Amino acid sequence: MLKLGLTGSIGMGKSTVAKMFADEGVPVFDADAEVHKLQGPAGRVVAAIEARFPGTTNENGVDRATLGQAVLGDDAAMKALEAIVHPAVGEERAKFLAQHAAAPLVVFDIPLLYETGGQRAVDMVAVVSAAPEIQRARTLQRPGMSDAKFDAILARQVPDADKRARADFVIPTDVPLDETRAHVRRVIACLKAGEGR
Structure with missing residues (x-):
């Protein structure tokens, strides 16, 4: 089994590209979706998050906006949150691998x-990328997003140019969707043929 890490900064179109892989029949483990489940109603990490960050949960699970305010820009708080969430996500990832062992x-x-150093746990990496002005425009369309919040998120992420330089594949999303899909199909073909870069 080949493990491909799919990543990209906020607003780059990674979710769209992940869906394209799934549409091609490739099993996709969506770390963000797992976090949402773990933090949702009766989620496994809700009690631990409430204990560490009082007032950030309710009957619907974690209130992401309130929790975001509690941790954004605070490295110690972010590390504490990651120490709760990352091990639980790791357990879900192990279950996913067992389910798709063939x-x-x-x-x-x-x-x-x-x-997070996650590239060490995969065989190759594909980075989803778009021009900075497209990334900013897409991100600012999200509910509750502001220039300041976008800049704070970007400051915590490895710059796109660095990600592209380290990647085995770069998948552009500032092109027509059909072109992005063609890139996805080429990546799958290369991986199945045992090629990289």
Whole structure:
């Protein structure tokens, strides 16, 4: 089994690309979706998050906006949150691998792949990328997003140019969707043929 790490900074179109891999029949582990489940109603990490960050949860699980305010820009708080969430995500990842043990290729959709050292757990990395002005415009369309919040998130992420330089594949999303899909299909073909870069 080949493990492909799929990453990209905020607003780069990574979710769209992950869906394209899934549409091609490749099992995709979506780290963000797992975090949402773990932090949702009756999620496994809700009690631990409430204990560490009082007032950040309710009957619907973690209030992401409140928790975001509690940790954004505070490295110690962010590390404490990651210490709660990352091990639980790791357990879900192990279950995913067991479920898809016969698959020749799986994709791990991990937004903070380089930031967390996750690239060491995959065989190759594909970075989803777009021009900075497109990234900013897409991100600012999100509910509750502001220039200041976007800049704070970017400051915590490895710069796009660095990600592209370290990647085995770069998948552009500032092109027509069909072109992005063609890139995805080429990546799958290369991996199945045992090629990289």
